[in-house]
Amino acid sequence: MQPLLNAQQIHDADTYTIAHEPISSVDLMERAAKAFEQAFTARYGDTEKSIAIYCGTGNNGGDGLAIARLLTDYGFEKVDVKIARFANKFSDDFKSNLQRLSQTRIPITNFTSVAELKTEPADIIIDALLGNGLNKPLAGEYAQLVQQINNWHKTVVVVDVPTGFYSEGEINPDAIVIKADLAITFQQPKINFLLPDSKHAIKNWVAVDIGIDRNFTQQLNSPYQYLEESDIKKILRPRERFSNKGTYGHALIVAGQPETMGAALLCSSACVQAGAGLVTACIPQSGLVALNSYMPEIMAIVREGDLQPTIDWTKFSTMGIGPGLGKDDNALALLTDILTNYTKPVVIDADALNLLATHKQLWACLPKGSVLTPHMKEFDRLFGEHKNWWQRLQTAMQKAKELQIHIVLKNDYTIIASPDEKLYFNSTSNAAMASGGMGDVLTGIITALLAQKYSPLEACLAGVYLHGKAGDDLALPGKLWVVLPDKVAAQVPVSMAALMV
Numbered sequence: 001m002q003p004l005l006n007a008q009q010i011h012d013a014d015t016y017t018i019a020h021e022p023i024s025s026v027d028l029m030e031r032a033a034k035a036f037e038q039a040f041t042a043r044y045g046d047t048e049k050s051i052a053i054y055c056g057t058g059n060n061g062g063d064g065l066a067i068a069r070l071l072t073d074y075g076f077e078k079v080d081v082k083i084a085r086f087a088n089k090f091s092d093d094f095k096s097n098l099q100r101l102s103q104t105r106i107p108i109t110n111f112t113s114v115a116e117l118k119t120e121p122a123d124i125i126i127d128a129l130l131g132n133g134l135n136k137p138l139a140g141e142y143a144q145l146v147q148q149i150n151n152w153h154k155t156v157v158v159v160d161v162p163t164g165f166y167s168e169g170e171i172n173p174d175a176i177v178i179k180a181d182l183a184i185t186f187q188q189p190k191i192n193f194l195l196p197d198s199k200h201a202i203k204n205w206v207a208v209d210i211g212i213d214r215n216f217t218q219q220l221n222s223p224y225q226y227l228e229e230s231d232i233k234k235i236l237r238p239r240e241r242f243s244n245k246g247t248y249g250h251a252l253i254v255a256g257q258p259e260t261m262g263a264a265l266l267c268s269s270a271c272v273q274a275g276a277g278l279v280t281a282c283i284p285q286s287g288l289v290a291l292n293s294y295m296p297e298i299m300a301i302v303r304e305g306d307l308q309p310t311i312d313w314t315k316f317s318t319m320g321i322g323p324g325l326g327k328d329d330n331a332l333a334l335l336t337d338i339l340t341n342y343t344k345p346v347v348i349d350a351d352a353l354n355l356l357a358t359h360k361q362l363w364a365c366l367p368k369g370s371v372l373t374p375h376m377k378e379f380d381r382l383f384g385e386h387k388n389w390w391q392r393l394q395t396a397m398q399k400a401k402e403l404q405i406h407i408v409l410k411n412d413y414t415i416i417a418s419p420d421e422k423l424y425f426n427s428t429s430n431a432a433m434a435s436g437g438m439g440d441v442l443t444g445i446i447t448a449l450l451a452q453k454y455s456p457l458e459a460c461l462a463g464v465y466l467h468g469k470a471g472d473d474l475a476l477p478g479k480l481w482v483v484l485p486d487k488v489a490a491q492v493p494v495s496m497a498a499l500m501v
Ligand SMILES: NC(=O)C1=CN([C@@H]2O[C@H](COP(=O)(O)OP(=O)(O)OC[C@H]3O[C@@H](n4cnc5c(N)ncnc54)[C@H](OP(=O)(O)O)[C@@H]3O)[C@@H](O)[C@H]2O)[C@@H](O)CC1
Pocket: 011, 014, 015, 018, 025, 028, 029, 030, 032, 033, 056, 057, 058, 059, 060, 061, 063, 091, 129, 130, 131, 132, 133, 134, 135, 136, 137, 138, 139, 142, 159, 160, 161, 186, 210
């Protein structure tokens, strides 16, 4: 688990590392510049290309000066350094690196106003103007410079964070920010890199390790955490000798209408694939043949017209409710029946979420520890409109605590909010997975893990990670352009087994 820190905490972690490793501040800057150089040359290794490095006069600018030297040592012959002298001050490490750079043949241009700049001939621009030290929106010369750089439409690689971009807090869509093709960021992704609101500023990012003290960052107890493979390996348990289907629980999937049986099939088959010992699907009568032929392992409870099915509440380890269920009176009656009679944590998705949104009296009946799996629109239907993702994060954290539930807010970096006010960002999944039915598979996987007696938090973390990992294993690198949900379900046991070795 990697704690995601805010700008102040990142600064404190840098300071702590300098004092306790110990390492001098300028040597830590050198280490950061080296890590940048390696990540940069791995992607832009053609030394024929010309590079212009725009530097501020703080430590982000100091990084830029060190990077100029290291890229030249690497073999780039056309490196130009341009220093924005908009303020009459500079950091100590900027000064040290400027002295070192002055002893090389790398050309350095100082400018005090954007008007002094001509057009930029370089192939690649490196942005080392402002980084983590941003403390107000860009204005004046800085704003003009950033707009000028954006208008050149060059390949832009940024040092740590794009100039003008806040690492946390609400992202103003109108703010003036460097548009980055790639952000090479130090130690950890910045929280806002993981939110869709950042997509206008950052096409791609990579985090490079600069050896910041992990013990210090752990004890800061950040509410924002980034999931890593090692976390999931710790959660997953091997299937035991002498175990049988009873060991792995009996899940009930309540899903499907005649027109949306596919959702029920995807959800219940994913539940089987993710290891539930037994799976029963509660589906409309007309879907029975489809269910039996799609996956004979799944049993059925059929729903006929207005008749409510009889469910033995003692029989099931958990339930997943909602994919393709519809929002009619029968669906509402069934959801009400379940929530008022069943007391173990359940997974609620899709139409069941929309029913919850319009029947708030049901919220009090949600079994403690239950899991809600909304996408952004379902989330806003449940909890009200949000102007941006930062607001959604805060609401998710607050509602998970208030209702004692887990909220899985689906996105590129799916966010899991737990009742103890933590937000976990998932690190797997890819754009090939963006297709209808993918959420039904996720619901099936989380339900399967609950059935296998994983705690609700473990089921959410491992379920979300595995779902994305199965998609990654199928699609990356350059394997499949589109990954269909049933393929993801079938891949889950393969990806799970690979994680267990
Ligand atoms: N610490 C370390 O050991 C390491 C740090 N590293 C690197 O340091 C970077 C952080 O450096 P930093 O703290 O010096 O801040 P930086 O982003 O260069 O800005 C500095 C100046 O900008 C100014 N300023 C702020 N907002 C402004 C605005 N809107 N418009 C105009 N000016 C504005 C502000 O001035 P002030 O407003 O306070 O007068 C401040 O003096 C970090 O991103 C990473 O690259 C790495 O080398 C690893 C080791």
